[in-house]
Amino acid sequence: MTALAANAGPSRWWRSRTVRRFTSHHLALLGVAMITLLTLACVFGPHLLPYDSLYIDLRARFSPPLTGDHYLGTDPLGRDVAARLFMAGRTSLLVAFFAMLLSTLIGTLVGVIAGYRGGWIGAALMRTVDGFLSFPSIFLLLALAAALKPSPAMVTVIVAVTSWMEVARIVEAEVRSLREREFVLAGRMLGLSGAHIMFREILPNAMGPIIVAATLTVAHAILLEAYISFLGYGIQPPLPSWGNMLEGAQQYLDSAPWLAIIPGAAITMAVTSFNFIGDGLRDALDVRDDRV
């Protein structure tokens, strides 16, 4: 029976314990549904809507939602909020996704080396992690954003530079606990290179926590991009992002509250989705619960 189940394993991955656990996690499924919906809307929405995100209609300024074809209303220049929201979603989600890739890469690299090498190299690397964590992330982010020209690529890089530390910590702890295991000793005995052991032997065994951390990093990156763009130092207009759509919204809060409420709701929805998915993955992949 067990042999059968084991044989069935690789060909029927969708029946594996991990997948079953994930699909029985209601919040995670809700997260997947929400983010899929949001992504589809951002990809196809702009093509289906009657207005272009940059089309300025000065006669239709400040139209509240559900005015004619402006389903989510218009902004101070008469641009369609729905079209802008979906275009902005492309920017925000792409920036967050690539920032996640980059910060996971940096964090994993630092974590694996620090955890495997240990000694003074490990200590120096992990103290650097602590050093970066000592700065309130927004202060560091804004100082860097002011110093470097904030193109979308640069925003991605600086978001990654200020959010790789959590991954590094998680990977370091995981690798340190795996370092003395038999399969690693066996690898060393076989004369495999340090790099081979680190990245081919240990890393695959640490994938669970990395995947969970990466998912939560997407959520974090969406928030960080929104913060600095809201403050005017992130993604620059005319390219819309969820954060910079909110930039001028406060002054119209009384007369046009939808300008503030709609993009923020989209951010909350996206971030919640990734947090839900991360929670589901943590349960499904059996990752220790040491983060909120």
Add this chain to the structure above:
Amino acid sequence: MRGFLLNRLSQSLILLLIVSVIGFLVLNLLPGGPLAQFGLDPGMTQDDLDRLKEQLGLNRPLLMQYLDWAWRLLQGDWGHSFRDGAPVLAVIGRHVLATLLLMGTSTAIAIAIGTWIGIRGATHRYSLFDHLATVGAMVALSIPTFWFGLVGIYIFSLQLGWLPAGNMYTIGDGSVLNYLHHLILPSVVLSLVHVAIWSRYMRTATLDAISQDFVKTARAKGLSERRVIMKHVVGNALLPMITLAGVQLPSILTGALVTETVFTWPGMGRLFLDSLGYSDYPVVMGLLMFSAILVILGNLIADIAVAIVDPRIRLG
């Protein structure tokens, strides 16, 4: 205790060193580097800048420049604001209290509510309350603080008219009540994320404490469940929370910056943004270093506090 203190203190000093290196690198990334504040002056020619560079020793090796810069920081010479020529530390000093007031109030709110939710969730595990608290915490962590602030202003200031939409006090009215009235909305907004974090950790810590032997003993003695929880469980569950309060400092500071912007609160966060807007880099750098030092100090104090309260750490 002495060994622990020395060990912890040296860790903080090393961290301070690393933080200063990161800060120095950021300073050199700024457009024009340390000379940025002069480069913006239209009366400056390239010759002047070169001479200044020579005078300030900016053509020396980077290591020498760093040592010089760090030494001046240590002596309290943090440079002068580009805007009004006031010493950077004095400028920061004028804004620290407002931020600390906001952070302190919102932390108190977060601790009070978060502790309650956490304990109730742990003692009524898997109840409807527990599930709602879990989901609620995850949603709360996903809401951008500044947006929550905008929604708060829209509802409580613009629609209901109950609370002021910004500032720390009404000009001409310096009463304590007026300050409190202005403090409510921003500190509640800032506390949302930390209520979520605090309640999750408190729930875990309470569950840990409940499974300990001394709780069984207390129950066996015939103490009421309420007494067991209040006296034996909560006391022990709160211990790791002291460390958490220290660890959360950078995120509270980050939240405070964003909250201050939305509520035009005259703290360090607003100062940071204003200085950035004026390219007042000495103040920007000062705030960056000051906040990091504040965080390191906060963590140190939290760890020492835990050691004082918990004999296992003090003696172990």
